[in-house]
Structures are given as C-alpha cells and as structure tokens.
Amino acid sequence: MEKIRIALADDHQLFRNGLKILLGGYSEFEVVAEASNGAELVKAIQSSPADIVLMDISMPEMDGVEATSHLAKHEPDINVIALSMYGEEEYYYRMVEAGAKGFILKDSDISEVHEAIITVHKGGNFFSQELLYHVIRRIRSREQEDRNSSLSKREKEILLKICEGLSNHEIADALFISKRTVDKHRANLLAKTGSKNTASLILYAIRNRLIEV
Numbered sequence: 706m707e708k709i710r711i712a713l714a715d716d717h718q719l720f721r722n723g724l725k726i727l728l729g730g731y732s733e734f735e736v737v738a739e740a741s742n743g744a745e746l747v748k749a750i751q752s753s754p755a756d757i758v759l760m761d762i763s764m765p766e767m768d769g770v771e772a773t774s775h776l777a778k779h780e781p782d783i784n785v786i787a788l789s790m791y792g793e794e795e796y797y798y799r800m801v802e803a804g805a806k807g808f809i810l811k812d813s814d815i816s817e818v819h820e821a822i823i824t825v826h827k828g829g830n831f832f833s834q835e836l837l838y839h840v841i842r843r844i845r846s847r848e849q850e851d852r853n854s855s856l857s858k859r860e861k862e863i864l865l866k867i868c869e870g871l872s873n874h875e876i877a878d879a880l881f882i883s884k885r886t887v888d889k890h891r892a893n894l895l896a897k898t899g900s901k902n903t904a905s906l907i908l909y910a911i912r913n914r915l916i917e918v
Contacts, residue, residue, distance in 0.1 A: 712783075738750055757786060785807075801904050867906060867907060
C-alpha cells in the first residue's frame with residue numbers, strides 16, 4: 706500500500722520531533738517534510754511533495770492561514786489539517802475559508818491524529834471531538850441567543866447536533882423528526898449561512914458570534 710506523505714509545519718521543533726516520532730509508529734505514514742513556518746513549508750514541498758500537511762496556525766513569517774490559502778491555490782491536491790490550541794477559535798473559520806479540512810488539538814491523543822489523517826486523506830472533514838465539545842459548551846453557555854441570527858430555533862438545534870458529529874439519521878432520531886425534515890433543514894442551513902461544506906457550517910456559530918471567542 707502506498708504511504709500517505711505528511712508534512713509538518715510548526716515553529717516549535719520539539720513538538721515537531723515528538724509528532725514525527727509518534728507518526729513513525731504507523732506503517733502507512735511517511736513524514737516527508739518539516740518546516741518552522743509557512744514560507745519554509747511552501748519551499749519544502751516543492752522538493753518533497755506531500756498528501757497531508759499538519760499545519761500550526763500561529764507561525765512567524767507566514768502563518769497557517771496564509772500558508773493554507775497558498776496551498777489551496779497552488780497545490781490543491783494537498784489537504785491541510787490545522788494544529789489548534791484552545792483560545793484560537795477566532796482563526797477556525799479563517800482556516801476553513803483558506804481550505805483546511807480538519808482541526809486537531811495539539812494535546813490530542815495520537816490515535817485521534819491518525820483518525821484525522823485517514824479521514825481527510827479519504828476526502829472527509831475531521832474535527833477533534835474535544836475541540837467540538839469545547840465549542841459546543843460555549844454555544845450552550847450563552848445567556849441569550851443572537852437576535853440578529855437568521856436561523857430558526859429548530860435550525861439552531863440541528864446545527865448543534867451537526868457540531869456533535871451526528872448523521873442526519875441520528876439527528877432525526879434525537880429530535881423525533883423525519884430524516885427528510887433534517888435533510889431540508891441542513892440544506893437551509895447551508896444556504897442561509899453561505900457555507901460550502903460541513904466544515905464551514907460547523908464553524909458558522911463562531912463567525913456569526915453565536916459563541917464567545
């Protein structure tokens with residue numbers, strides 16, 4: 706089986722070294738490039754093409770948002786998974802808009818990193834469950850709903866379930882409605898929020914101040 710080629714972009718060498726060692730425990734992965742910032746990454750992948758980039762958000766010279774945007778434009782076959790820390794919620798939507806296909810917390814277990822890489826490599830989106838729960842807690846902790854939001858109460862309920870990672874069938878069962886109704890609400894959510902995919906829909910709440918950042 707052909708290995709999944711991975712590039713690491715993070716300005717902390719110790720973190721990169723540790724992550725490289727952990728990824729080396731999986732026979733299907735090969736770390737082909739490392740960089741301490743986005744500019745170095747862009748140069749590195751010219752000589753060492755990658756399938757997946759694990760991208761730090763905050764880096765000097767060229768940060769994760771700019772580097773991800775560059776890759777989306779010039780290297781569209783490379784998928785980016787953002788390496789995130791708590792407190793960086795304001796960057797999440799920008800990273801998705803730039804082209805990131807997933808987010809994992811820097812203190813995630815290596816098994817979750819493995820799952821993220823496999824999922825994104827197959828064309829899916831991946832959000833760390835701990836990160837999603839963190840975002841969801843913020844949504845639930847708001848004292849008042851955003852009165853400027855165009856979403857109905859039911860649409861917000863479904864948005865929350867989407868954030869929890871539930872499928873349309875599971876959402877239907879949880880809310881005691883038909884799957885067809887959920888399908889319609891999901892389509893309305895995408896249209897109302899201007900979201901292109903599930904990843905950007907999940908982060909709609911951040912962009913529209915439905916959560917505190």
